[in-house]
Amino acid sequence: MSSPETTSPVNPLPPVIVALFLSMMAIEVIFQLGARGLAGGPGAIGWRNSAIQTYGFNADLMAWMVQNGRYPQEHLMRLVSYIFVHGTFTHALFAGAMVLALGKFVGEVFSQWATLTLFIASAIGGAAAYGLTAGSGQPWLVGAFPGVYGLIGGFTYLMWLKLGQMGERQARAFSLIGVLLALQLVFGLLFGGNSQWLADVGGFIFGFVLSFFLSPGGWAKIRAKIRRL
Structure with a gap:
């Protein structure tokens, strides 16, 4: 039993998630400093556009x-670099x-590396889907939201499992993604949208x-089911 003095009231964040967050924020701080003329000289105002x-x-x-x-490395790199x-x-x-x-939430169940793999x-996958379906003339895809939606996919999977174990309707697990997509639709209708939702x-x-x-144990469970077929 852990003593009250050594038990934290808040579960710590997975280090890989903290590292992702700090990496994104560090790059944003650099853009902000450049835009305000606090770093990089006059040319720093355009750092964000250049990075995009x-x-x-x-x-x-x-x-x-x-x-x-042809799949040049400098373009394949964009499938990951756009996140930051x-x-x-x-x-x-x-x-x-x-x-x-x-x-x-996901990192409390998945391993650290599984959580990072899920996000990346x-x-x-989100960028590839956008590239294959959005068509020409669409804006640049930037930002971490496709990876965030991947974490929402992990969250939905965990809720789907939990509802199944409780004998409840597993379709309820998709409530969050349904609400988010509905909000995107509303904002798109009100303010105009593009194909980045893809x-x-x-x-x-x-x-x-x-x-x-x-x-945890996911691949082993899938192999066991395949063997029973």
């Missing part, structure tokens, strides 16, 4: 790679907060499916 074009992901680039059968570049400070702040909240792989949906689908393999 250098590290962001673009559907036209994806189309070019598929059509030509955000369009605005508010964009980065909301994404970082959701990474912390959902990463903590979902972000890659990356979020792709990230969620990848996250939910990957959770079957990344959850």
Whole structure:
């Protein structure tokens, strides 16, 4: 039994989630310092736009790679690097907060490396889905939200399992993603939207499916089911 003096009232955040959050915030701080003339000189005002074009992901680039059968490393790198570049400070702040909240929930069940893999792989899958379905002329894809939606996929998987164990309707596990997509639709109708929601949906689908393999004992359970077929 742990003594009251040594038991923390709050479960610590997984270190990989803290590292992701700090990496995103550090880059955003650099952009803010440059925009305010506190670092980098006059050219620093354009750091964010330059980073978006250098590290962001673009559907036209994806189309070019598929059509030509060429996949340069500097473009494949964008499938991951776009996560760490955000369009605005508010964009980065909301994404970082959701990474912390959902990463903590998923990380309490998944291993650290499984949680990181879930986030990164979902972000890659979301970007690929965006690149293959968005069409030409769409804006640059930047920010951590496709990876966040992957964590939502992990959260949904855990709720789906829990509801099944309780004998309740497992469809209720999809309530969160349903609400979020409905909000995106409303904001899109009110303020205008683009096809970046495709990356979020792709990230969620990848996250939910990957959770079957990344959850504790997940791959072993799948192999056991295959053997029983």
